[in-house]
Amino acid sequence: MLINFISVCVSTGSLFLTKRNTAVNQAIHYETSATKTYKMNAAIHSMLPEVFFSLCFRFNLASINDSDVGLKTDLITINPSQIRFKNLEQNPDPLVERVSVYGNASLAIPAFAYTFCTGQSIKTLKVLHPIRPQQPVAFFSPIYLRTLDRFWKGRGLKSIRLSTGFMLINTALELCEDVHVYGFWPFDTDLQDIPVPYHYYDQMKPHRYMHKMPEEFVRLLQLHSQGALTLHLQPCSSDTR
Missing domain, CATH: 3.90.1480.20 (Glycosyl transferase family 29)
Structure with a gap:
């Protein structure tokens, strides 16, 4: 893929x-x-x-x-x-x-x-x-983003528009040999069941229809399991910032 x-x-x-x-x-x-x-x-x-x-x-x-x-x-x-x-x-x-x-x-x-x-x-x-x-x-470039959108729609990701994070992660996979992803978490609580905001820096709520971030997250998990990227889900240590 x-x-x-x-x-x-x-x-x-x-x-x-x-x-x-x-x-x-x-x-x-x-x-x-x-x-x-x-x-x-x-x-x-x-x-x-x-x-x-x-x-x-x-x-x-x-x-x-x-x-x-x-x-x-x-x-x-x-x-x-x-x-x-x-x-x-x-x-x-x-x-x-x-x-x-x-x-x-x-x-x-x-x-x-x-x-x-x-x-x-x-x-x-x-x-x-x-x-x-x-x-x-x-x-x-709208041509690039439209091509990217068609690529993922052809693989079952039917959102109105891909999230910015998902777009740039795809770009990083093209440009970089080693890709680390932090903060991509589409759920209301973390792994310890503690509430987490949509954005860490404000109280904005996700758009109900624009993106399908849980489905994007599944794709990232698949890429993680294939070794294409490293998806970080735990709190960061000081040497990763």
């Missing part, structure tokens, strides 16, 4: 839109629509990264610290719904402060998942590019 997956997706050069794989005036097809497109203009193209490669992935602007979850971050994803800063272009400081805690980690946004994601994502790119050029903003 892993060999088939790699031959289908090959994300190394296509996971994100870059200057190398995207042209000015190219029609960008949305991940979730067969008809809607976005025409890449020269201004946005000039702000795309040249190439992209990362090691430690974190998701949805997750909080970091030096006590349990650790600080190392090479890439952090942002859900466009999290960009709720008022007058962002006139007052970018709250956003800049929010992302600067990750150092120079790249920021990844699904700008072309749905049409309503595009405007806020591009605004974020325009705001951050001149202020924090050392912290690239990258847009997920």
